[in-house]
Amino acid sequence: MSEVLRVEGISKKYANGDEIIEALKNVSLTLHKGEILAIMGSSGSGKSTLLHILGALDVPDEGKIYLNNIYEKNYCKEPYSTQIRSKYIGFVFQQFNLINDLTVIENISLPLILDGVEDSLIHKMVTEKLEMVDLIGKEHNRPCELSGGQQQRVAIARAIITNPKILLADEPTGNLDYNTAKDIMSLFIKMNNELKQSTIIVTHDPMVASYADRVLFFHDGILKNEYQTNNTDTDIDEIINLFRNLVTR
Ligand SMILES: Nc1ncnc2c1ncn2[C@@H]1O[C@H](COP(=O)(O)OP(=O)(O)O)[C@@H](O)[C@H]1O
Ligand SMILES: [Mg+2]
Numbered sequence: 001m002s003e004v005l006r007v008e009g010i011s012k013k014y015a016n017g018d019e020i021i022e023a024l025k026n027v028s029l030t031l032h033k034g035e036i037l038a039i040m041g042s043s044g045s046g047k048s049t050l051l052h053i054l055g056a057l058d059v060p061d062e063g064k065i066y067l068n069n070i071y072e073k074n075y076c077k078e079p080y081s082t083q084i085r086s087k088y089i090g091f092v093f094q095q096f097n098l099i100n101d102l103t104v105i106e107n108i109s110l111p112l113i114l115d116g117v118e119d120s121l122i123h124k125m126v127t128e129k130l131e132m133v134d135l136i137g138k139e140h141n142r143p144c145e146l147s148g149g150q151q152q153r154v155a156i157a158r159a160i161i162t163n164p165k166i167l168l169a170d171e172p173t174g175n176l177d178y179n180t181a182k183d184i185m186s187l188f189i190k191m192n193n194e195l196k197q198s199t200i201i202v203t204h205d206p207m208v209a210s211y212a213d214r215v216l217f218f219h220d221g222i223l224k225n226e227y228q229t230n231n232t233d234t235d236i237d238e239i240i241n242l243f244r245n246l247v248t249r
Contacts, residue, residue: 001033001035002069003031003032003066004198005030005065005198006065007054007063007064008064009028010024010026010028010053010062010063011060013061022220024046024060025222026063027046028063028223031054031198034196034198035213037198037216038202038211038214038216039202039216039218040215040216040218040239040246041246046220047170048170051168051170051200054200056089067088086115086162087162088166089168090160090164091168091170092156092168093170094170094175096154100142103139103141105126105140107155109161111158111162132190133153133157134187135153148175148180149176152172156172160197167199168200169202170202171202172203173205182207185208188201189211206243207236214226214228217246224246
């Protein structure tokens with residue numbers, strides 16, 4: 001399978017007063033084209049730090065990043081990082097991060113307006129994405145008038161409006177109930193199939209991780225283990241076991 005994003009030997013330290021925190025220690029991983037990769041790990045294990053680096057929002061202290069198999073020396077450096085983000089990457093967050101004073105359609109259009117795309121094209125692109133996330137009829141509502149699941153669908157439509165090939169989601173179902181989380185995961189799978197995306201999802205939830213093709217397990221900034229799902233009922237039990245071993249070891 002061909003790769004879309006690969007990192008080798010990524011390390012990241014934070015200074016917290018006199019204390020040095022090693023958030024990531026020599027992490028290497030590959031995101032393949034069309035793949036959904038789940039990242040699990042206890043709180044503070046470096047998951048968000050990793051996602052920020054993969055999304056060109058933060059700079060690693062060490063390590064190399066390859067995009068479409070090409071070493072990108074300036075991946076995390078301005079102005080390249082802004083270009084990489086706007087061309088290749090969509091972000092989805094736990095808290096949706098929608099603008100409450102704007103309608104659904106305005107929230108989703110915002111990245112295109114900022115890019116200077118013309119109005120007629122914006123309308124077409126937004127309508128396509130509204131259909132993809134099943135929000136036709138809610139165009140003129142404000143986020144506060146929608147359920148949590150609907151708000152996350154708006155945030156997802158905004159994230160994919162520029163057709164990014166890589167979607168990065170940090171606990172996207174963390175604020176949603178079980179069935180809504182399942183709907184959102186089905187949507188991620190549909191988007192990967194129809195939009196030829198590759199997706200990384202950080203999650204605490206073994207049910208959510210079981211939708212992925214592979215699950216990576218982090219502890220204390222180290223990539224400890226990996227599980228390839230096989231789309232059977234045993235996936236969730238395997239993921240729970242591997243996650244438990246990670247934390248109690
Ligand atoms: N900006 C920061 N400054 C100092 N320490 C940080 C910063 N961001 C994260 N950390 C620390 O790095 C470690 C990893 O954090 P994070 O990547 O947010 O973990 P996770 O997302 O797995 O909960 C934690 O110990 C956290 O406190
Ligand atoms: Mg986090």
